[in-house]
Amino acid sequence: MRLRDEVLGKVCRSCKDTVRGLLTNPPASTPFRIDSQAPMSYNVTASSHAQYCPLRNPPMQMSIVIPALNEGSNLRLLLPRLHRVVSALGTEGYETIVVDGGSTDDTAEVASSLDARIIVQQEPGYGGALKAGFRMANGKYILTLDADLSHDPDFIQPMWEARQEAEVIVASRYVPKGSAQMPFVRKVLSIILNRSFTKGLSLPLHDISSGFRLYRSSTVKNMPIESSDFDVLEEILIRCYAQGWRIKEIPFQYLPRQRGDSHISLLRFGLAYLRTFRRMWELRNSVLCADYDDRAFESRIPPQRYWQRERHRIVTEFAASAGSCLDIGCGSSRILASLEQVVGVDILLRKLRWSRKYGKPLVNASIFDLPFSDATFDCVISSEVIEHIPASDKPFLEMRRVLKDDGRLILGTPDYGRLSWRIIEGLYHRLIPGGYADEHMTQYKKEELVRSMEEFGFLLLDARYVLGSEMILLFRQADTA
Structure with a gap:
């Protein structure tokens, strides 16, 4: 008891309950831990607790990453301003990382003398x-800016204040009230570059080449970045968008370089941008992109646009006035936006991140193991899901389990019994590589599917087709009472 009181006397008030529980029921083989990074023995000391207490030593909030090549004179001005601005934000901890690209001046010495790593x-x-900076960053947020003083450190404050509104904050030159002080030719080329990417890839953004950004670290940690030149800025932002992360642009006044020479080579970087555009075009037009379903609703390709809208019309008509609905494999479909009482389920987090904008409850789960009680929903929707998973009774049993007696089941899938679909799928493979047709693994025919559903206790009420190829079936679950 005396040992316990002695130990409790050496920890802060907020940790007492945790320590008391561990001392009363100590783990069999692991030492007491204040957090997962700091193993401590039961012989706790005041000094060791002060070192590891999560309240006295909160997680680092911000890592500032500054690429630099012969920027010693600029860093001598930039780093003191950075420290002043970031300290005034009231963050619980930050670090400054200068990534040296092989400088021959005093870049490293200046950075070290001004408390940068x-x-x-x-x-x-x-x-x-x-x-390199992303890999070494320890902060919850990562701020990137140039070393040449073209990015005003005072602008960090509005970026930091906007961090709850999106996972990526971009200081944008090309939104209203933004501006860029740069040579005329360079500005024209910058505008052309940004519009080529944003229009060519259907991105609702304006300045995707700005390097002044605040990322939530989870958006870029472990990102498979391929670009090595300045085109990396486009790649990173497009990959963030493809993962469903929210991106917010705030108006910013870009300043001219203060000292030294620019490191931009138009010819070399122009070729790099072309290669990156091609790779990002393939990503944007593949099902890997979080907004694939939503974007198809407004597709520039008339058949694709019609298909999405007709599917949406039929499904929402079948679900009208049904009561509570569950949309399994909701993706980024606008069905979620069109139904009042609906819960969306998807196994892919990027799709759910995108669908946050619809303001509906979202659950990350599998159709093989739905995390809902029996008889929870009046209507279950499974549109374009079952052909993407291995053939199994379990998904149908799960749908039946969570559906109320006499509830509706809306099941949509291609009808491989129809020649029209087999022709369309062949064209789909060739014209839209990376689309959903590449992921189909189980084929269903209407007659066979209806018989199977009857065995599961469902009665077919209606059947509609999109272009005579995709069947959307409306079932009613028979009363099991």
Whole structure:
């Protein structure tokens, strides 16, 4: 008892309950831990607790990553301003990381003398610098900015204040009230570059080449970045968008470089941008992109646009006035937006991140193991899901389990019994590589599917088709009483 009181006397008030429980019922083989990074023995000391207490030593909030190549004179001005601005934010902890790309001036010495951590990048180019900085960053947020004073440190405050509104905050030159002080030719080329990417890839953004950004670290940690030059900025932002992360642009006044020479080579970087555009075009038009379903609703390809809208019309008509609905494999479909009482389920987090904008409850789960009680929903929707999973009774049993007696089941899938679908799927493979047709693994025919559903206790009420190929079936679950 005396040992216990002695130990409790050496920890802060907020940790007492945790420590008291561990001392009363100690784990069999692991030492007491204040957090997962700090193993401590039961012989706790005041000094060791002060070192590891999560309240006295909160997690680092911000990592500032600055790529630099012969920027010693600029860093001498930038870093003191950074420290002043970030300290005034009231963050619980931050670090400054200068990624040195092989400077021959005093970049490293200046950075070290001004409390920055120096990392010597191993991979070439601006992209290599960002990747190195991301890997070494410890903060919950990662701020990136240039070393040449073109990014005003005072602008960090409005970026920080906006961090709850999106996972990526971009200081944008090309939104209303934004501006860029740069040579005329360079500004024209910058505008052309941004519009080519945003219009060509259907991105609702304006400035995807700005390097002044605040990321939630989870958006870029472990991101498979391929670009090595300044085109990395486009790749990172497009990959964030494809993962369903929210991106917010706030107007920013870009300033001219204060000292030194720019490291941009138009010819070399122009070729890099073309290669990146091609890779990002493939990503944007594949099912890997979080907004694939939503974007198809407004597709520039008339058959694709019609298909999405006709499917939406039939499903929402079948679900009208049904009561509580469960949309399994909801993706980023606008069905969620059109129904009042609906819960969306999807196994892919990127799809759910995108669908947050609909303001409906979302659950990350599998159709093989739905996390809902029996007889919870009046209507269950499974549109374009069952052909993407291995043939099994379990998904149908799960749908029946969570559906109330006499509830509706809306089941949509291609009808492989129809020649029209087999022709369309062949064209789909060729014209839209990376689309959903590439993921079909189980084929259903209407007659066979209806017989199976009858065995599961469902009665067919209606059957509609999209272009005579995709069947959307409305079932009613028979009363099991």
